[in-house]
Amino acid sequence: xxxxxxxxxxxxxxxxxxxxxxxxxxxxxxxxxxxxxxxxxxxxxxxxxxxxxxxxxxxx
Numbered sequence: 001x002x003x004x005x006x007x008x009x010x011x012x013x014x015x016x017x018x019x020x021x022x023x024x025x026x027x028x029x030x031x032x033x034x035x036x037x038x039x040x041x042x043x044x045x046x047x048x049x050x051x052x053x054x055x056x057x058x059x060x
Contacts, residue, residue, distance in 0.1 A: 004029075018042065020049055023056065032060045 003025045011017045023038035039053045039060075 018049075019045065020053060020056075023053075027056060027060070036060055 004022065007017070007022045007025065011022070019038045019042035023035045023042060026032075026035035026038060036057065039057050043050060043053045
């Protein structure tokens, strides 16, 4: 079982799980378009991680 599978299971249990964590895993796997989607989704949720998310997005 990989980190993305575990994250998806956690998301089903608790929808407020931080989406930037999934984006981070996708980023590390070089799945840029998917990572970008989840970074923007996390940013839209307004969780207060905008500086972190902007930093990651600048690397994509």
